[in-house]
Amino acid sequence: MSDLSLLILQTLDNGPIEDTSVVFPSIETNIMQGTLSSLMAKSMIVFKTIEQELWTLTPEADEILEKGSHEIRLLDEVTKSLEGLKLADVPKLLGQAGKLGQLRAFKNGWIKKDGDKLVSNVSSKPEDVTAKDLGIIKQTGTLDNAKELAELRKRKLIVKGKKVSYSVEKGPEFALEIKKLETDLTPEMIQSGAWKTATFKPYNFDAEGAPTQSGALHPLNKVREEFRQIFFAMGFTEMATNQYVESGFWNFDTLFVPQQHPARDLQDTFYIKDPIEADEPEDKTYWENIHKVHEQGAFDSIGYRYPWSAKESLRLVLRTHTTAVSSRVLHQLAKDPKPARFFSIDRVFRNEAVDATHLAEFHQIEGVIADYNLTLGDLIGFMDRFFTRMGVSKLRFKPAYNPYTEPSMEIFAWHAGLNKWIEIGNSGMFRPEMLEAMGLPKGLKVHGFGLSLERPTMIKYALSNIRELVGHKVNLDFIENNPAVRLDEELV
Numbered sequence: 001m002s003d004l005s006l007l008i009l010q011t012l013d014n015g016p017i018e019d020t021s022v023v024f025p026s027i028e029t030n031i032m033q034g035t036l037s038s039l040m041a042k043s044m045i046v047f048k049t050i051e052q053e054l055w056t057l058t059p060e061a062d063e064i065l066e067k068g069s070h071e072i073r074l075l076d077e078v079t080k081s082l083e084g085l086k087l088a089d090v091p092k093l094l095g096q097a098g099k100l101g102q103l104r105a106f107k108n109g110w111i112k113k114d115g116d117k118l119v120s121n122v123s124s125k126p127e128d129v130t131a132k133d134l135g136i137i138k139q140t141g142t143l144d145n146a147k148e149l150a151e152l153r154k155r156k157l158i159v160k161g162k163k164v165s166y167s168v169e170k171g172p173e174f175a176l177e178i179k180k181l182e183t184d185l186t187p188e189m190i191q192s193g194a195w196k197t198a199t200f201k202p203y204n205f206d207a208e209g210a211p212t213q214s215g216a217l218h219p220l221n222k223v224r225e226e227f228r229q230i231f232f233a234m235g236f237t238e239m240a241t242n243q244y245v246e247s248g249f250w251n252f253d254t255l256f257v258p259q260q261h262p263a264r265d266l267q268d269t270f271y272i273k274d275p276i277e278a279d280e281p282e283d284k285t286y287w288e289n290i291h292k293v294h295e296q297g298a299f300d301s302i303g304y305r306y307p308w309s310a311k312e313s314l315r316l317v318l319r320t321h322t323t324a325v326s327s328r329v330l331h332q333l334a335k336d337p338k339p340a341r342f343f344s345i346d347r348v349f350r351n352e353a354v355d356a357t358h359l360a361e362f363h364q365i366e367g368v369i370a371d372y373n374l375t376l377g378d379l380i381g382f383m384d385r386f387f388t389r390m391g392v393s394k395l396r397f398k399p400a401y402n403p404y405t406e407p408s409m410e411i412f413a414w415h416a417g418l419n420k421w422i423e424i425g426n427s428g429m430f431r432p433e434m435l436e437a438m439g440l441p442k443g444l445k446v447h448g449f450g451l452s453l454e455r456p457t458m459i460k461y462a463l464s465n466i467r468e469l470v471g472h473k474v475n476l477d478f479i480e481n482n483p484a485v486r487l488d489e490e491l492v
């Protein structure tokens with residue numbers, strides 16, 4: 001038990017403590033509060049907090065207490081100089097105090113001017129009221145004379161503070177000795193019977209559990225899991241996306257992206273040096289269909305009519321979108337065409353300028369829906385249902401262009417927090433040049449849509465820079481201690 005605890009108990013034995021700051025003036029408030037809280041937890045005392053306004057001295061005021069007020073120090077210098085104190089000598093003698101002292105000494109009628117000098121105007125040394133009042137405030141924290149208190153505050157010699165102290169009384173379990181509080185019931189206590197007289201510390205149901213040293217899911221993975229559950233709930237099957245390197249054939253040509261499209265330029269796409277190219281796909285009919293639909297046109301399309309290059313098609317790239325994976329999966333579906341829903345959430349790579357919200361790689365979320373007689377209205381309706389599940393209710397659709405979908409739409413949502421429409425994704429109906437080239441029947445239409453994983457994650461965790469989320473500058477405390485994410489809250 002601390003000495004202070006004992007002192008408090010012994011003092012209480014003689015009666016209640018009205019104000020701890022009076023009985024124990026040298027004990028700091030936080031020490032006093034901790035000791036009282038500990039005694040109260042054992043029901044040995046009860047205490048209440050007393051908060052009082054109090055005034056404290058500024059450093060200038062402390063100097064006045066030590067040396068006297070500016071005005072009294074100036075009067076002393078004037079009195080010492082028999083012919084009077086030259087005005088020009090005041091700053092040399094007293095510095096800033098001299099100037100301040102003059103104002104007060106004139107106001108008090110202690111000095112007067114005689115030509116270029118100051119002379120005394122009093123027959124005896126007056127009381128230094130400023131120093132006296134500051135001494136009282138230093139002792140008691142206040143001053144009875146409200147006018148003089150206001151004057152000292154105006155002169156910035158005192159500042160307002162708060163004094164915290166406590167009134168203390170005996171509690172139901174008051175004693176001069178502190179019983180050892182047991183925290184654990186041990187086998188020894190049971191065997192010896194000591195449990196019968198032991199006093200156990202009351203159980204603190206408000207105490208937080210000890211932090212567990214465990215792993216932590218990265219926020220991107222938390223949001224990814226939210227999206228995966230939404231897709232599963234809406235009947236989607238996850239695509240295998242564990243192949244970052246794709247041929248230009250799967251990443252571009254099968255999606256009817258022409259070989260001279262700017263997206264295929266070096267400044268947009270990462271090309272692999274070694275190996276430099278892929279093998280031709282096994283499905284030779286498909287290979288020829290793609291060649292034909294680009295070069296001459298096919299499947300009721302006039303194509304792009306350019307000399308399609310097999311070599312260009314086999315160049316290896318880091319996939320620029322997971323639509324490359326969708327193409328592979330839909331090509332598989334053509335072997336047994338039927339309505340189906342697939343999704344993917346994985347990394348894609350683009351050789352583009354990076355900024356606060358874009359890096360050279362990001363996670364694309366993509367969904368494809370294959371069914372007979374699908375219309376654009378069905379796509380709009382689905383997007384509405386999909387985004388409603390993540391708290392986004394007000395959508396707008398804007399015509400857009402993608403080489404592989406026609407019609408295409410950019411998707412916008414109203415962001416109440418930003419008070420504006422924000423782009424939340426892109427979508428469209430895959431073109432026949434893509435679908436029929438892989439062998440899907442004419443009637444089987446396919447919707448596609450995509451968004452990024454980073455953008456919703458940054459919004460949900462209120463991050464302004466993507467480098468707070470990924471990269472070497474990430475704060476691991478943020479990763480370990482961020483809250484679970486729920487996508488179904490309003491987008492704010």
Ligand code: FB9
Pocket residue numbers: 323350364365366387390392402405422423424425426427428447448449450451452453455456459491
């Ligand atoms: O994710 C994006 N924005 C977004 C998404 C969600 C969100 O909050 C959630 C609702 C709670 C907030 C914002 N965008 C797409 C829009 C912009 O961020 C854009 O600046 C960046 N886009 C990326 C591509 O930029 C190079 C986001 C990424 C994107 C864009 C298009 C697709 C996929 C990802 C696509 C597609 C597609 C189209 C048709 C068929 C198949 C796939």
